[in-house]
Amino acid sequence: MKLGIEEIATYLPKNKISNFERLQEFDINHDFVNKKTGFKYLFKIDKKDQASDLCMGAFFNLEKNKKINLDDIGCCVVVTQNPDYNIPNVSSILHKKLKLNQNCSCFDISLGCSGYVYSLSIITSFMESNKISKGLLFTADPYSKIIDKNDKNTSLLFGDGASVTLISKNKKYETGKFSFGTKGENYNDLICKNKLSMNGRSVFNFSAKNIPVDIIKVLKLNNLKKDEIDLFILHQGSKLIIDTIRDKLNIDKRMLKFYASEYGNLISSSIPFALEKEILNPKNKNILISGFGVGFSWSSTLLKRL
Amino acid sequence: MKLGIEEIATYLPKNKISNFERLQEFDINHDFVNKKTGFKYLFKIDKKDQASDLCMGAFFNLEKNKKINLDDIGCCVVVTQNPDYNIPNVSSILHKKLKLNQNCSCFDISLGCSGYVYSLSIITSFMESNKISKGLLFTADPYSKIIDKNDKNTSLLFGDGASVTLISKNKKYETGKFSFGTKGENYNDLICKNKLSMNGRSVFNFSAKNIPVDIIKVLKLNNLKKDEIDLFILHQGSKLIIDTIRDKLNIDKRMLKFYASEYGNLISSSIPFALEKEILNPKNKNILISGFGVGFSWSSTLLKRL
Numbered sequence: 240m241k242l243g244i245e246e247i248a249t250y251l252p253k254n255k256i257s258n259f260e261r262l263q264e265f266d267i268n269h270d271f272v273n274k275k276t277g278f279k280y281l282f283k284i285d286k287k288d289q290a291s292d293l294c295m296g297a298f299f300n301l302e303k304n305k306k307i308n309l310d311d312i313g314c315c316v317v318v319t320q321n322p323d324y325n326i327p328n329v330s331s332i333l334h335k336k337l338k339l340n341q342n343c344s345c346f347d348i349s350l351g352c353s354g355y356v357y358s359l360s361i362i363t364s365f366m367e368s369n370k371i372s373k374g375l376l377f378t379a380d381p382y383s384k385i386i387d388k389n390d391k392n393t394s395l396l397f398g399d400g401a402s403v404t405l406i407s408k409n410k411k412y413e414t415g416k417f418s419f420g421t422k423g424e425n426y427n428d429l430i431c432k433n434k435l436s437m438n439g440r441s442v443f444n445f446s447a448k449n450i451p452v453d454i455i456k457v458l459k460l461n462n463l464k465k466d467e468i469d470l471f472i473l474h475q476g477s478k479l480i481i482d483t484i485r486d487k488l489n490i491d492k493r494m495l496k497f498y499a500s501e502y503g504n505l506i507s508s509s510i511p512f513a514l515e516k517e518i519l520n521p522k523n524k525n526i527l528i529s530g531f532g533v534g535f536s537w538s539s540t541l542l543k544r545l
Numbered sequence: 546m547k548l549g550i551e552e553i554a555t556y557l558p559k560n561k562i563s564n565f566e567r568l569q570e571f572d573i574n575h576d577f578v579n580k581k582t583g584f585k586y587l588f589k590i591d592k593k594d595q596a597s598d599l600c601m602g603a604f605f606n607l608e609k610n611k612k613i614n615l616d617d618i619g620c621c622v623v624v625t626q627n628p629d630y631n632i633p634n635v636s637s638i639l640h641k642k643l644k645l646n647q648n649c650s651c652f653d654i655s656l657g658c659s660g661y662v663y664s665l666s667i668i669t670s671f672m673e674s675n676k677i678s679k680g681l682l683f684t685a686d687p688y689s690k691i692i693d694k695n696d697k698n699t700s701l702l703f704g705d706g707a708s709v710t711l712i713s714k715n716k717k718y719e720t721g722k723f724s725f726g727t728k729g730e731n732y733n734d735l736i737c738k739n740k741l742s743m744n745g746r747s748v749f750n751f752s753a754k755n756i757p758v759d760i761i762k763v764l765k766l767n768n769l770k771k772d773e774i775d776l777f778i779l780h781q782g783s784k785l786i787i788d789t790i791r792d793k794l795n796i797d798k799r800m801l802k803f804y805a806s807e808y809g810n811l812i813s814s815s816i817p818f819a820l821e822k823e824i825l826n827p828k829n830k831n832i833l834i835s836g837f838g839v840g841f842s843w844s845s846t847l848l849k850r851l
Contacts, residue, residue, distance in 0.1 A: 364675070
């Protein structure tokens with residue numbers, strides 16, 4: 240039995256920061272925010288909060304739309320690079336907080352902006368192979384814990400947030416074939432030794448070069464043409480990278496949007512944040528999603544409405 | 546096409562420590578080492594070394610027995626809770642070090658002593674679902690980075706080491722059905738805030754209570770009786786836990802052994818270290834493996850010789 244996406248919910252913490260109030264501090268102008276990064280606002284967790292708290296926020300929002308019988312949850316996966324602790328996995332902490340049942344399998348995956356697409360494949364193939372019919376896929380990566388507030392390359396870009404995707408047989412969308420890729424040679428250009436360090440130009444060039452190629456590849460893998468896709472949802476790295484990839488692929492603005500101006504680059508949560516809204520529209524029959532970043536790593540697939 | 550285990554290789558760093566030389570320091574006697582922990586020696590990485598260095602050591606040892614065409618590797622997974630950095634994933638660093646190809650998918654899994662069994666399921670189902678025919682599964686968890694040398698509860702137990710398992714169609718062993726379990730309520734009893742902290746009694750009681758039950762469960766899942774299993778390989782948490790579980794299940798000593806006296810508790814590497822030797826013996830047709838620890842989390846499965 241093939242599994243897919245039944246529901247998605249998201250969560251933003253309360254502390255809202257306006258990047259327009261930081262123009263002088265970073266010696267930038269309105270155009271930098273409006274046209275280059277596109278990120279007008281960012282949200283930050285409280286110091287006392289952790290990845291598992293963000294996940295719980297997303298779960299409470301999921302419950303508002305959907306009654307979840309926690310005893311039915313057979314798998315709980317968390318995608319994060321900023322876990323509460325390195326030991327144990329965040330999914331075990333959620334297992335306690337959600338009072339999941341003893342047979343529920345729990346593990347964390349360490350990936351960045353490619354993490355949601357990757358994990359859709361990892362969790363559905365794991366669940367199908369082990370005949371688990373209902374699972375929760377969380378993304379939560381509080382980069383504010385590792386960002387140097389004075390670093391222009393990162394401080395104006397990344398926001399905190401989380402998502403949860405209910406994976407089940409009662410799916411709205413099923414995944415098609417996946418494409419995965421890695422360029423480990425560049426890993427040093429996006430790394431956290433003490434604080435996050437990013438060579439923005441390197442990440443941009445990598446994305447602008449490889450992601451359009453990968454999108455064409457995943458179209459072919461799924462026997463679809465560009466104009467058979469109703470919506471392209473890309474990792475929201477910046478407005479500029481979204482505009483650049485859209486231009487390269489010659490896709491209409493309404494079909495490849497920038498969603499993140501109100502909350503910033505949410506790492507592995509950026510695609511589910513966009514998806515949460517878009518899957519409510521039944522016209523979105525074929526959605527192509529693509530995530531790319533840390534590693535360098537990327538992954539794309541098709542979401543097909545049922 | 547079902548995938549399985551083709552080869553396993555392991556690696557220990559050079560620095561060898563004798564626990565017998567630490568009896569006075571910790572106010573313990575020979576019996577504590579010989580009968581309770583069972584760990585006579587431990588190995589420690591150099592300060593400059595990281596998880597990826599341990600993985601490379603295991604890979605070089607794999608290459609001694611088996612010619613690997615790196616261009617054929619379509620998937621690289623690392624199980625660790627002590628990555629080189631939290632960003633990026635260790636598998637991306639290995640991607641660079643091994644010069645893997647651009648289509649190779651790479652991700653890390655955060656799990657402790659249950660990690661190898663879990664990851665066998667995760668990587669094979671992921672690879673089968675994405676039609677990837679050859680992959681590398683690494684385990685490497687250098688706990689010496691997080692251990693307080695003066696903490697009797699941890700300092701005498703954990704050693705550094707790594708393993709690599711070649712997953713392919715040319716398999717020697719295929720996995721059967723898996724059992725997974727989690728008791729998040731206990732996660733606080735084995736946690737790393739700054740340094741590793743362990744409530745040994747809690748971990749022991751959890752293992753002694755749940756693992757025999759899980760072994761019976763996984764036998765049933767695979768339609769086998771206890772006497773149809775040629776070998777039980779359990780996570781090597783201590784000699785005492787191995788002896789206790791063996792007694793509870795009333796299994797012969799030759800069929801459920803303690804392997805780790807010469808190198809200690811290697812976390813996710815402890816099962817592949819034992820397997821490396823045992824899969825050379827063609828008499829080991831049905832091997833039951835079970836990992837348990839951090840989370841609290843456990844996983845068991847059958848390995849069936851082909």
